[in-house]
Amino acid sequence: RPDLGALRDAVQVAEVYEETGASLLGEMQSALSQGRQVIIHYQGMKDDKPEPRQLDPLGLFCFRQVWYLHAHDHNRNGLRNFRLSRIRDTRMTNIPVKMEAKMEIGQASYHKWDVEGDEKKTVEIKVSDSLARWLSENPAHPTQELEGNLVTYQVSNPKDMTRWVTSLYGLEVLKPQELRDELAAVSRELIDLYGDGE
Numbered sequence: 001r002p003d004l005g006a007l008r009d010a011v012q013v014a015e016v017y018e019e020t021g022a023s024l025l026g027e028m029q030s031a032l033s034q035g036r037q038v039i040i041h042y043q044g045m046k047d048d049k050p051e052p053r054q055l056d057p058l059g060l061f062c063f064r065q066v067w068y069l070h071a072h073d074h075n076r077n078g079l080r081n082f083r084l085s086r087i088r089d090t091r092m093t094n095i096p097v098k099m100e101a102k103m104e105i106g107q108a109s110y111h112k113w114d115v116e117g118d119e120k121k122t123v124e125i126k127v128s129d130s131l132a133r134w135l136s137e138n139p140a141h142p143t144q145e146l147e148g149n150l151v152t153y154q155v156s157n158p159k160d161m162t163r164w165v166t167s168l169y170g171l172e173v174l175k176p177q178e179l180r181d182e183l184a185a186v187s188r189e190l191i192d193l194y195g196d197g198e
Helices: 004-010 022-034 129-137 158-166 177-194
Strands: 011-013 036-042 051-063 066-073 078-083 087-096 121-127 145-147 150-155 171-175
Touching: 022 036, 022 051, 022 087, 051 078, 121 129, 121 158, 129 145, 150 158, 158 177, 171 177
Parallel strands: 011 051
Antiparallel strands: 036 051, 036 087, 051 066, 066 078, 121 150, 121 171, 145 150
16 A cells, blocks of 8 residues: 555645656656656666666655656666656566665755766865855765865856855955866856956
8 A cells, every 4th residue: 555654745746847748747646656667768967768767766855846756776886856847657576675775855966966867076276265164064965075275165056056156255266177167168158248347
């Protein structure tokens, strides 16, 4: 018999933007309530075609009006978030879920810098004394480490930090290069709009 209490804990809605399909949501809810592994064909952002993935479903959540499945990925041997609109095929197996983990919406994997992406990347930022004091009292991410004037984060999508970085004063992004490039592009757009002040 489905465990409705467990299912209620495993489904969380923050605000839906994409048409996911009731049948797919229903299949994932069934797998969650019965504690069964699923086989999906998933096409990530960098994949040329859908690839099979064997998953232990742990929860469903809606973030920025998009549905995601939080699961342990046996192919990658780690916790991942799967955008439901990128799932092309799914099959529930008779294999019980092996990993026991409760979905907590406050964990790093649900942070806006981590919702999508497989690998964690290190972000290093040099900050002023005043900004360092502010960050020590207001951590921006669960992985934040602050040593003097150097703050580091481990995130899946460094580019998603762009808006946050540009909202602050007294910092310099040291790495990764992709975030530096994104900030440079934003700066060029602003100069094109407003000039360079000369």
